[in-house]
Amino acid sequence: MRLLIVQYAGDYREAFYNLAEGRGETYYAQQYSVDAVSKAVAQADEVATLSFLSDDGYNEVLPNGVRAIGAGFHHKIDSQTILAIINAQNPTHIVLRTPDRAVLQWAIKNNVQVMVTLADSFNSPSLRDRVNHYFLAHLLNHPQVNWVGNHGVTASQSLQSIGVNPDKIIPWDWPHAVTPDLYTQKSLRQHSDCWTILYAGHISEAKGVGDVLAAIATLKARHFPVHLKIAGKGDVDEFQARVRQLQIEDCVEFLGMVKNTDVIGLMRDADLVTVPSRHEYPEGFPMTIYESLCSRTPIVASDHPMFVRQLRQGQNAMIFPAGDAAACASQIETVLTQPALYEKISNATYATWKNLQIPVKWGDMLTCWLENSSADQEWLFRHRLSSGRYGNLNVASASGFSVSFGQRQIRQA
Known part of the structure; x- marks a missing residue:
């Protein structure tokens, strides 16, 4: 053979x-x-x-x-x-x-x-x-x-x-070496000066990175304090230029490639994880979602067809129409201003992860x-x-x- x-x-x-x-x-x-x-x-x-x-x-x-x-x-x-x-x-x-x-x-x-x-x-x-x-x-x-x-x-x-x-x-x-059993559910931090959002994955338009950047710009204009961390490689120069164009340099940080063993820790430390893929991107069911569920950090995701069969709006995630930056911003603000909703979604991550096995x-x-x-x-x-x-x-x-x-x-x- x-x-x-x-x-x-x-x-x-x-x-x-x-x-x-x-x-x-x-x-x-x-x-x-x-x-x-x-x-x-x-x-x-x-x-x-x-x-x-x-x-x-x-x-x-x-x-x-x-x-x-x-x-x-x-x-x-x-x-x-x-x-x-x-x-x-x-x-x-x-x-x-x-x-x-x-x-x-x-x-x-x-x-x-x-x-x-x-x-x-x-x-x-x-x-x-x-x-x-x-x-x-x-x-x-x-x-x-x-x-x-x-x-x-x-x-x-x-x-x-x-x-x-x-x-x-x-x-x-x-x-899966890391499971949700290793972490407790999360509660919304009180009196935060700035909320941290993590994106981990390939950096491209089809993955929705541009939509998240536009959402961050919208939130900044509303004086809602957020800081987006972007981990991964791809069209970095293009999106760094987009950040400058949107005048959100103080709100966005490009981490470059990070060790996979560090990803769940970054997610755990963040207040939200975003998975904003557009419909045209041929996602399977990305490991980013599995890892987010393990970290017990709530997810703000697009309504990509591969996501919505497992993720439910307001139940185990916050969902926005793919490509709609304003809706993405709204979902981010909603979950970060409603402690009970935030805790409910974090609590649901364990059962969601188990259901995916x-x-x-x-x-x-x-x-x-x-x-x-x-x-x-x-x-x-x-x-x-x-x-x-x-x-x-x-x-x-x-x-x-x-x-x-x-x-x-x-x-x-």
Whole structure:
């Protein structure tokens, strides 16, 4: 078996050496992810990772036995170059971590077995996206694509909504070392001179950063004291210029990249966490929300389709229409001036977090697919979206669907 793990970003070589040299995680479950891939070395003749985005192009075997390949792209991806790299690697099995149709087409044409593990949503109403999703679903339903994982139940349902067969969809999650049990619920601070709001994530317009900045400007104009901390990387220069344009330099602080182990602490210290993603951003269910719930700090979030199935206005979060900065400002001010509401939302974080927990972890899904024993196949089959274990999801099983594993088939009657 020659395994190739294909992903858009997340340079495996960089992550491996950063962790080996004690520099800590830069994103959630980074050590777990690196170790899970390393573990696969014992199950295959060769294990390789391919990242489309990397500082430079490279192809080398790391000390843990994993071959790491960086395509060297920074923004725009050339599919032909990617396919040439994959073809040279000559994999028998591919784990695809990005919804790339060209890679799927190559794998199907070359009789390569595929497992897809995503962290994306598929709810865009645009005609172009709907057409793209139609063709993507057609490829994902191909028998050579054994399983299609997505991060969380809600994101998995979005796969079903575009036509992917729910009998081959598996909701997955990362393991959670930090849980809400470690923290007590929070109460609103009395007589605060300034309220602290934290944004943690990629810095871009689609992630709603511009909307939060505009909300901060609105609150400043109302003489409502707030201080926004922004942790992450992305279009930093652009948004620093926006801060100057809005004349809110005294209200906004860019922290840069912070260690993932520090994120929940920053959230705990903040009065609010904001998750303002616009609808066009293909969120799964972001780790920022899981981490916010662990910190017990109330969330002010947009009404992104992936959020509102779990977050309820005034119950376990404050929700505003995505892209509406004035509404965002209003929700911030409301929760920070109503102590009972603030405490109610903080108290609800534990139950919300518990409700989000699912049994399949990414590394277990990978191991079971590679081991391919009868027990492993049955375990994966029991955890498909249509299994009934994820609540009343109104999921219709596709009659006659079968998942092929070499000589054996598991058939859904």
